[in-house]
Amino acid sequence: MTTFNDFKLERSVIQAIQDLGFEEATPIQSQTIPEALSGTDLIGQAQTGTGKTAAFSIPLIQKIEKEEQKIVSLIMAPTRELAIQVAEEINKLSKFKGIRSLPIYGGQDIVKQIRALKKKPQIIIGTPGRLLDHIRRKTIKLNDVHTVILDEADEMLDMGFMDDIQSILKLVPEERQTMLFSATMPPNIKKLAQQFLTDPKHISVAPKKVSSPNISQYYIELHERQKFEALGRLLDMESPDLAIVFGRTKRRVDELSEALKKRGYPADGLHGDLTQNQRDQVMRKFRDGSIDVLVATDVAARGLDVSGVSHVINFDLPQDPESYVHRIGRTGRAGKEGSAWTFVTPRETDHLHFIEKVTRHKIFKKPLPSFSEALEGKQKIMAERLLNVIQSKEFTQYKGISIQLLEEYDSVDILAAAFKLLTGDDKQEVRIQLTPEEPIRGKKKRQPFRRRVTSSNNGSSKSGGGYKSNYKGNSYKGSGYKGSNSNSKSSRTNRFNEGKGEKKQYQKAGRHI
Numbered sequence: 001m002t003t004f005n006d007f008k009l010e011r012s013v014i015q016a017i018q019d020l021g022f023e024e025a026t027p028i029q030s031q032t033i034p035e036a037l038s039g040t041d042l043i044g045q046a047q048t049g050t051g052k053t054a055a056f057s058i059p060l061i062q063k064i065e066k067e068e069q070k071i072v073s074l075i076m077a078p079t080r081e082l083a084i085q086v087a088e089e090i091n092k093l094s095k096f097k098g099i100r101s102l103p104i105y106g107g108q109d110i111v112k113q114i115r116a117l118k119k120k121p122q123i124i125i126g127t128p129g130r131l132l133d134h135i136r137r138k139t140i141k142l143n144d145v146h147t148v149i150l151d152e153a154d155e156m157l158d159m160g161f162m163d164d165i166q167s168i169l170k171l172v173p174e175e176r177q178t179m180l181f182s183a184t185m186p187p188n189i190k191k192l193a194q195q196f197l198t199d200p201k202h203i204s205v206a207p208k209k210v211s212s213p214n215i216s217q218y219y220i221e222l223h224e225r226q227k228f229e230a231l232g233r234l235l236d237m238e239s240p241d242l243a244i245v246f247g248r249t250k251r252r253v254d255e256l257s258e259a260l261k262k263r264g265y266p267a268d269g270l271h272g273d274l275t276q277n278q279r280d281q282v283m284r285k286f287r288d289g290s291i292d293v294l295v296a297t298d299v300a301a302r303g304l305d306v307s308g309v310s311h312v313i314n315f316d317l318p319q320d321p322e323s324y325v326h327r328i329g330r331t332g333r334a335g336k337e338g339s340a341w342t343f344v345t346p347r348e349t350d351h352l353h354f355i356e357k358v359t360r361h362k363i364f365k366k367p368l369p370s371f372s373e374a375l376e377g378k379q380k381i382m383a384e385r386l387l388n389v390i391q392s393k394e395f396t397q398y399k400g401i402s403i404q405l406l407e408e409y410d411s412v413d414i415l416a417a418a419f420k421l422l423t424g425d426d427k428q429e430v431r432i433q434l435t436p437e438e439p440i441r442g443k444k445k446r447q448p449f450r451r452r453v454t455s456s457n458n459g460s461s462k463s464g465g466g467y468k469s470n471y472k473g474n475s476y477k478g479s480g481y482k483g484s485n486s487n488s489k490s491s492r493t494n495r496f497n498e499g500k501g502e503k504k505q506y507q508k509a510g511r512h513i
């Protein structure tokens with residue numbers, strides 16, 4: 001067990017960590033923090049939801065001198081929402097030390113950003129495109145940057161940010177510390193690491209199973225036309241606290257979120273074509289629970305940490321295993337349990353099994369939820385809510401009308417009708433039509449995820465304990481990391497040399513999410 005006191009951090013930093021309620025360091029934190037403090041370059045890989053953000057933020061905050069009046073650190077993230085979230089975590093962790101940080105992302109008023117930059121933040125957290133924009137305008141100068149962090153580095157490459165990242169990093173002094181983080185490290189990371197990192201330490205807390213062990217994984221085989229009814233039934237049957245439903249395209253997300261709203265589900269959509277204002281609003285509503293279902297493209301697949309997400313539903317099968325791992329990783333975070341459900345059309349089952357093989361995790365088949373299972377689920381929830389109101393006794397203003405109705409109608413009839421309204425069943429007749437999506441075509445065969453990056457601490461890692469919370473399963477105990485040092489070279493080489501499509505991947509125009 002490693003506590004944060006073991007790292008000899010400043011009091012102000014320890015205090016902020018305590019304020020966040022972190023009692024023990026997670027495995028990636030206990031391995032990364034001492035290395036990062038020593039100034040070495042590093043590549044950090046650990047499962048979704050295991051605290052990679054704090055793993056790089058804590059040593060960064062410790063290292064920065066409070067008095068510095070210049071940008072000394074740059075963090076890049078693939079999406080605006082993630083940049084905002086990382087900035088918030090850094091804010092919380094640095095509040096007692098008084099470090100200034102600023103998120104910089106597209107879609108936000110640039111003049112406002114320039115004004116905020118004049119307050120001399122020491123840490124900038126941004127998306128590559130907008131960062132480059134500021135650099136070209138000379139409103140961001142990188143001459144004094146000593147630490148660069150790339151969060152979700154592989155995704156930034158996949159989105160076509162390689163050139164932007166290259167241009168940015170060329171402007172940062174070579175005497176710097178550079179760190180890459182992600183739960184997945186596909187082959188193309190090697191090129192980035194070779195180019196921009198110096199003799200990096202590889203820290204991998206990925207056990208054999210790259211997806212989080214806290215997530216129960218299921219799939220439902222069905223036809224495209226059955227998907228929407230299945231989604232409604234699944235939501236009813238499972239009654240998630242919060243759910244994220246992933247759709248393949250922006251159109252899909254728009255249609256799906258509209259359809260869910262029409263059926264009475266508190267849902268909203270998130271994708272890259274919305275205005276920044278709309279995106280902020282949707283995220284705010286989801287975080288504060290005023291909507292329960294977030295329908296999103298892969299824009300929400302990476303890094304987002306919303307507590308209370310109990311379910312992830314892949315309405316459309318993701319394109320590749322990496323995307324699957326990150327999408328489902330929006331649940332089962334920080335030691336909590338979650339479940340992930342994937343809809344698969346008959347022509348896609350091979351692709352699902354491919355994902356299963358690559359991620360080395362069984363995805364269990366479940367039948368389509370039946371009408372009665374859905375109804376039962378809904379009724380249970382509504383009965384609970386009704387009983388809560390009864391216990392609260394806060395319904396006096398409805399007593400008059402109740403007495404009036406009871407004089408005319410049967411009490412069971414009244415209650416049953418009220419239930420029908422409460423459960424939204426009156427809205428079930430609303431006709432819904434979605435534009436069908438093409439099935440995902442299987443890709444070429446690929447090896448399972450390996451420990452492509454390996455710990456170079458001579459196998460002495462004893463960081464198994466992890467959270468005080470209920471992280472369970474052997475994957476977080478010692479054995480999960482054991483031997484992460486063995487085999488390293490050959491496995492790394494194999495993995496990295498795999499697939500000649502590497503170059504092609506770099507040239508890809510980037511996905512639009």
Ligand SMILES: Nc1ncnc2c1ncn2[C@@H]1O[C@H](COP(=O)(O)OP(=O)(O)OP(=O)(O)O)[C@@H](O)[C@H]1O
Pocket residue numbers: 021022023024025026029046047048049050051052053054182183302303304305329330333334467
């Ligand atoms: N030591 C800790 N103890 C308890 N909770 C922690 C600790 N470190 C981080 N957390 C919490 O765990 C959650 C997940 O952390 P974080 O978002 O950094 O995960 P991640 O590894 O970056 O995941 P992803 O791969 O999805 O980006 C956050 O809510 C964070 O506050």
Ligand SMILES: [Mg+2]
Pocket residue numbers: 052053151303
């Ligand atoms: Mg993260």
